[in-house]
Amino acid sequence: MKKRRIGLLFILVTLMGSLATPAQGRAAAPNPPPGPDRFTVITVNYTAFTWWMATWRGSEVVCSVVVDHEDAPTPDEIYRDCGGVIYDDWLAQDPCIKKKPSTCDGYYIYPVSSEVIEKEIPTHLPEASAWLTLEDCVPVVSLSTNICEAIPKLVITGQEPLPNETIIGVEGTLDGEPFYCEEAVCKLPLQPTDEDGAALELWAWSSYGDSSPVFTGQVRVVQADEGDPDQLYWYVDVLSSQWQGEPLATCAESWQSFPPVGGPPEWLSTPLQSEELSSDIPYTYLAANLILQGAVDARACVDGGLIPGGGVNTCGLEASRPVVVEWQNRFDSLIFNTSQASGVPARLLKNLFARESQFWPGIFRATGDVGLGQLTENGADTTMIWNPSFFNQFCPLVLPSEDCGKGYFHLDEDQQLLLRQGLISSVNATCSDCPLGLDLTQADFSVNVFAHTLLANCEQAGRVVRNLTGTAPGDTASYEDLWKFTLVNYNAGPGCLGDAIEGALGQGRALTWPDVSSFLPEACAAAIDYVNDISQ
Numbered sequence: 001m002k003k004r005r006i007g008l009l010f011i012l013v014t015l016m017g018s019l020a021t022p023a024q025g026r027a028a029a030p031n032p033p034p035g036p037d038r039f040t041v042i043t044v045n046y047t048a049f050t051w052w053m054a055t056w057r058g059s060e061v062v063c064s065v066v067v068d069h070e071d072a073p074t075p076d077e078i079y080r081d082c083g084g085v086i087y088d089d090w091l092a093q094d095p096c097i098k099k100k101p102s103t104c105d106g107y108y109i110y111p112v113s114s115e116v117i118e119k120e121i122p123t124h125l126p127e128a129s130a131w132l133t134l135e136d137c138v139p140v141v142s143l144s145t146n147i148c149e150a151i152p153k154l155v156i157t158g159q160e161p162l163p164n165e166t167i168i169g170v171e172g173t174l175d176g177e178p179f180y181c182e183e184a185v186c187k188l189p190l191q192p193t194d195e196d197g198a199a200l201e202l203w204a205w206s207s208y209g210d211s212s213p214v215f216t217g218q219v220r221v222v223q224a225d226e227g228d229p230d231q232l233y234w235y236v237d238v239l240s241s242q243w244q245g246e247p248l249a250t251c252a253e254s255w256q257s258f259p260p261v262g263g264p265p266e267w268l269s270t271p272l273q274s275e276e277l278s279s280d281i282p283y284t285y286l287a288a289n290l291i292l293q294g295a296v297d298a299r300a301c302v303d304g305g306l307i308p309g310g311g312v313n314t315c316g317l318e319a320s321r322p323v324v325v326e327w328q329n330r331f332d333s334l335i336f337n338t339s340q341a342s343g344v345p346a347r348l349l350k351n352l353f354a355r356e357s358q359f360w361p362g363i364f365r366a367t368g369d370v371g372l373g374q375l376t377e378n379g380a381d382t383t384m385i386w387n388p389s390f391f392n393q394f395c396p397l398v399l400p401s402e403d404c405g406k407g408y409f410h411l412d413e414d415q416q417l418l419l420r421q422g423l424i425s426s427v428n429a430t431c432s433d434c435p436l437g438l439d440l441t442q443a444d445f446s447v448n449v450f451a452h453t454l455l456a457n458c459e460q461a462g463r464v465v466r467n468l469t470g471t472a473p474g475d476t477a478s479y480e481d482l483w484k485f486t487l488v489n490y491n492a493g494p495g496c497l498g499d500a501i502e503g504a505l506g507q508g509r510a511l512t513w514p515d516v517s518s519f520l521p522e523a524c525a526a527a528i529d530y531v532n533d534i535s536q
Contacts, residue, residue, distance in 0.1 A: 257474025
């Protein structure tokens with residue numbers, strides 16, 4: 001969608017206190033401002049251990065290696081102090097196992113001395129920052145938006161982490177118009193925008209002599225009629241990494257995409273309480289599993305209520321109905337709480353589980369898909385790559401912490417495989433010696449895993465759009481359609497999504513769900529029903 005410029009009028013009369021004023025009356029600030037410039041040098045005492053590298057023949061010292069630990073120098077330290085030629089020879093040499101070492105080729109190292117000395121360490125000091133909130137607005141958590149009775153002020157608060165230093169001003173532009181406040185707290189009057197919002201840049205000045213980084217964002221102020229002709233309300237949304245109000249709709253900031261005015265559609269929403277997630281759909285696959293595991297007595301039905309292929313007949317479905325209804329709602333509280341913690345819409349999570357597994361948290365029809373959300377090895381790979389915060393939490397449960405610190409891409413193939421298999425195992429509730437053949441504690445744990453897997457897919461889908469269009473995902477697709485692209489990514493993979501978007505762009509089509517879905521390759525076409533089913 002093309003960004004349309006909107007004119008934002010700023011108050012031109014003299015204002016007192018922290019209310020923002022136009023910047024024309026002060027000296028022009030650097031463009032861009034200097035940003036953080038905070039380095040200092042600290043002096044510390046440490047013990048330096050000196051080692052010599054010598055030849056076996058003649059014991060000729062060829063280099064000195066100084067390290068800050070008692071153990072022998074590491075290969076990297078030998079390379080640093082002795083150079084590449086000696087390092088290569090030392091690394092490739094055969095072990096010296098002769099009775100007379102003086103007849104061996106190559107080098108050996110030995111400790112020489114230690115002493116306490118000083119060294120200077122350059123240190124980066126924490127930088128100034130600026131944060132955003134609204135004044136006189138009521139956040140509506142269930143809608144992921146702010147509803148205001150009048151147009152509010154955007155409150156920008158500069159923050160200085162260094163002692164004895166202060167924020168001396170806040171500056172920036174809103175829709176291209178400059179503003180400046182000579183205090184740490186700046187209250188910026190807003191004006192109505194169109195549905196694309198207005199671009200925001202801001203930074204804080206410090207008495208240290210530098211500025212914070214330049215932060216960016218998008219502010220939308222749109223009036224809406226809530227059914228009372230005597231009272232119109234304003235929906236105000238802020239997309240920025242510096243936003244400190246109630247969280248905006250999930251993935252909106254990453255995609256730079258506002259949800260629809262008034263909040264996202266119902267399938268991308270979270271109700272006010274878990275009971276509102278309740279459903280009573282007669283799931284046949286769930287009914288068959290409940291009968292097979294003895295949770296439902298269908299012996300009065302023909303063939304025990306089952307049909308070949310793992311299905312259930314009409315009698316079996318009717319006999320299992322009360323248990324099916326109870327079972328499909330047993331995860332509602334967990335889904336609701338996980339949504340509150342992760343931001344993933346609760347109704348999206350429940351719809352996903354309904355489509356993927358009908359809430360049976362084992363292995364689906366003996367395939368490789370596992371758990372409530374039917375995780376595959378490719379899906380586990382996506383989670384590890386595109387949700388680094390989840391990787392940082394999960395990896396130490398499987399691998400040594402020091403290996404996890406390298407990041408997923410720096411692990412070797414065997415370690416990556418162990419992580420993928422560990423994640424799949426964590427969502428597989430199948431248990432041969434458990435009641436109903438399920439470990440329900442494992443099933444409960446998996447709800448959080450699938451929420452983070454969805455977040456990983458929203459990041460990957462956004463990157464696919466960004467790479468193919470060269471712009472922020474929100475510039476070319478709506479918030480709702482970006483979630484539908486995310487579901488394609490989850491179900492069919494980024495290759496299918498990329499092919500469909502390339503096809504639409506190649507034909508000059510808009511990146512809407514109807515247009516993009518029409519270009520899904522035949523092998524990926526099942527994703528259309530998948531997305532439409534979840535987003536009903």
